[in-house]
Amino acid sequence: MRKLSPEKIVDSFKSALGSDFIEVKIYQREMAIKKNLFTSLWIHVKRQAFRKAVEHICELQEYPHLAIISSSDRGDDVELIYHFTIYYGQHLAELSLGLRVDVPKNDLKIPTITDIIPGALFTERETQEMMGVEVVGIPDSRRLFLPDDFPEGTYPWRKDETGPPQDMFKVLPGRQQKWQQVKE
Amino acid sequence: MAASKGIERYTIPVGPIHPALKEPIRLDLSIDGEEIVDVDVIVGQVHRGIEWLGMNRNNAVQNIYIAERVCGICNISHPFAYIMAVEQAAGITPPERAEYIRVIIAEMERIHSHLLWAGIAAHEIGFDTVFYLVWRVREEIMDLMEYVTGNRVTKAMFQIGGVRRDITEEQFPRIRQSLDYYKSIFNQLKTTFLEDITIRMRTKNVGILKAEDALKFLAVGPTARASGVTKDVRQDQPYGAYADLDIKAITPDMVTGTVVGDVYDRIIVRLLEVKQSIEIIEQCLAQMPPGDILAEPKIAKLLNALKKAEGEGVGRHEAPRGECIHYVRLEAGRETLATWKIRAPTYTNLMSIPTMLKGGQIADVPIAFASIDPCMSCTNRAVLVDRKTNKKTVLTHEELHKLCVEKMRRLKAEFDR
Numbered sequence: 187m188r189k190l191s192p193e194k195i196v197d198s199f200k201s202a203l204g205s206d207f208i209e210v211k212i213y214q215r216e217m218a219i220k221k222n223l224f225t226s227l228w229i230h231v232k233r234q235a236f237r238k239a240v241e242h243i244c245e246l247q248e249y250p251h252l253a254i255i256s257s258s259d260r261g262d263d264v265e266l267i268y269h270f271t272i273y274y275g276q277h278l279a280e281l282s283l284g285l286r287v288d289v290p291k292n293d294l295k296i297p298t299i300t301d302i303i304p305g306a307l308f309t310e311r312e313t314q315e316m317m318g319v320e321v322v323g324i325p326d327s328r329r330l331f332l333p334d335d336f337p338e339g340t341y342p343w344r345k346d347e348t349g350p351p352q353d354m355f356k357v358l359p360g361r362q363q364k365w366q367q368v369k370e
Numbered sequence: 371m372a373a374s375k376g377i378e379r380y381t382i383p384v385g386p387i388h389p390a391l392k393e394p395i396r397l398d399l400s401i402d403g404e405e406i407v408d409v410d411v412i413v414g415q416v417h418r419g420i421e422w423l424g425m426n427r428n429n430a431v432q433n434i435y436i437a438e439r440v441c442g443i444c445n446i447s448h449p450f451a452y453i454m455a456v457e458q459a460a461g462i463t464p465p466e467r468a469e470y471i472r473v474i475i476a477e478m479e480r481i482h483s484h485l486l487w488a489g490i491a492a493h494e495i496g497f498d499t500v501f502y503l504v505w506r507v508r509e510e511i512m513d514l515m516e517y518v519t520g521n522r523v524t525k526a527m528f529q530i531g532g533v534r535r536d537i538t539e540e541q542f543p544r545i546r547q548s549l550d551y552y553k554s555i556f557n558q559l560k561t562t563f564l565e566d567i568t569i570r571m572r573t574k575n576v577g578i579l580k581a582e583d584a585l586k587f588l589a590v591g592p593t594a595r596a597s598g599v600t601k602d603v604r605q606d607q608p609y610g611a612y613a614d615l616d617i618k619a620i621t622p623d624m625v626t627g628t629v630v631g632d633v634y635d636r637i638i639v640r641l642l643e644v645k646q647s648i649e650i651i652e653q654c655l656a657q658m659p660p661g662d663i664l665a666e667p668k669i670a671k672l673l674n675a676l677k678k679a680e681g682e683g684v685g686r687h688e689a690p691r692g693e694c695i696h697y698v699r700l701e702a703g704r705e706t707l708a709t710w711k712i713r714a715p716t717y718t719n720l721m722s723i724p725t726m727l728k729g730g731q732i733a734d735v736p737i738a739f740a741s742i743d744p745c746m747s748c749t750n751r752a753v754l755v756d757r758k759t760n761k762k763t764v765l766t767h768e769e770l771h772k773l774c775v776e777k778m779r780r781l782k783a784e785f786d787r
Binding site (some may be wrong): 213219220222224226228249251252256258267270274275277278280281284303307308309329331332340347368 | 373376378413414419421422425458463467469470585586587588589590599600601603605606607608609611613614616617618619656659684686693695697699708709711713717718720721
């Protein structure tokens with residue numbers, strides 16, 4: 187497969203997704219003495235075009251590497267970033283590609299991509315239990331890390347009322363005051 | 371076949387605590403006779419809620435030290451990836467000398483980790499002589515790390531915008547002495563691991579992972595490279611001083627001419643990587659530029675800048691076990707991190723375990739599982755243990771201690787009688 191430059195990749199996303207493409211950020215830095223370029227792309231798409239965007243990444247690279255899904259509680263939305271890398275296997279050729287998608291809290295759903303990338307299962311299970319984002323069509327919806335007796339409807343990574351309640355933490359003796367300061 | 375005779379398949383749970391596993395994890399093996407037909411991996415036994423601490427309690431600099439404690443073996447990899455993520459988020463550029471020192475320390479860690487693994491692999495197949503030999507040899511690099519950083523394990527070398535300690539010209543001879551020692555014994559190690567009949571019998575054609583499966587299940591590090599996938603962050607998207615060095619991913623065909631993707635190939639990859647690390651350290655010592663080691667030596671000033679910073683960043687480092695990635699988001703006015711996501715290499719390598727074990731025999735489980743060099747404390751790091759809402763939950767330390775004391779008293783009473 188022919189390797190595209192970062193700008194060309196952005197153009198290919200724009201033509202594939204049309205109005206569902208929101209924005210792109212290109213981060214570049216020169217490294218150490220030889221000043222070789224380190225490039226990462228952050229592409230923001232609408233949720234309805236998310237699967238299409240992942241399929242498009244598969245057109246750029248036969249087996250794109252999905253490192254992890256990171257999720258942030260942004261108030262009304264949950265922001266998911268799928269951290270992909272493409273063009274690996276050659277010196278200085280790889281590109282990091284963060285695929286960003288916002289999921290509104292009143293409809294916390296995202297389609298699964300395990301049919302495209304089977305290895306995405308663990309991170310989808312983790313996103314589901316930690317952030318409360320329902321992954322539609324996930325082949326194995328069990329919890330990954332949380333114990334079975336962890337209460338339903340509590341999500342450790344959330345910053346709203348569904349986050350872990352105060353009485354779930356055990357504050358060490360002598361640290362009470364410091365803990366209060368941190369909470370305030 | 372078994373189903374047609376009306377015999378049910380048996381399920382054998384291995385773990386969470388099992389003599390064959392060094393760290394807690396549960397493998398549920400469905401077996402048909404001696405053959406493994408299905409595997410379920412159950413993780414989550416060593417949660418410590420590290421990401422939560424980073425997002426709720428600690429500031430960005432304090433988090434370096436908690437990142438260092440994600441894993442005892444990769445205590446360089448996690449802070450390395452973490453500080454790169456924060457530097458990208460806050461727009462800080464470390465001095466060039468610091469980039470070289472980081473790489474030297476990271477490669478020392480790779481040597482010690484691969485030797486540690488080689489010992490464990492020998493132990494798993496019951497070859498304890500080699501286990502003792504390798505671990506004795508490993509002491510040299512531990513001593514060197516103590517000499518350079520002041521500590522054997524948690525080295526506290528990293529700081530946002532540089533490193534905390536310099537490697538000076540006077541230290542070079544001692545570093546070279548250790549590297550020469552490893553070069554002098556490398557061929558002996560190679561013969562022991564690659565020629566020995568016992569090791570060959572137990573590792574050849576065991577736990578095979580094909581290149582296509584490695585790509586599908588997102589395998590990283592030596593696990594992927596042993597299957598012929600030339601994936602190495604140091605080569606693909608080099609960072610820090612790696613960008614100045616011409617690093618080539620190591621695959622087993624460099625020695626054998628073919629790629630099988632079995633445990634034996636994983637031994638080859640790790641052995642050759644020890645040699646590669648020695649070469650990298652030598653190159654770094656030769657090319658290291660003079661200059662500062664910190665972009666901002668005043669911690670109060672640095673913390674202030676980080677508190678005002680707004681942005682996000684990703685740090686990827688090739689840890690001994692594979693790509694380690696940290697994602698960090700900073701919000702202006704917030705002392706802690708807004709988001710912190712850690713992904714250790716074992717997290718994705720575990721996805722390949724069912725493929726590796728299926729069709730194999732129960733007796734091969736320990737070595738096949740150990741061949742990905744699993745690190746459970748890295749993988750499981752993100753949860754709070756609930757002690758109040760449900761009765762059947764985990765015992766607290768106090769309760770456990772109480773039980774322990776009671777048992778001691780009981781035994782003592784029996785003994786006195």
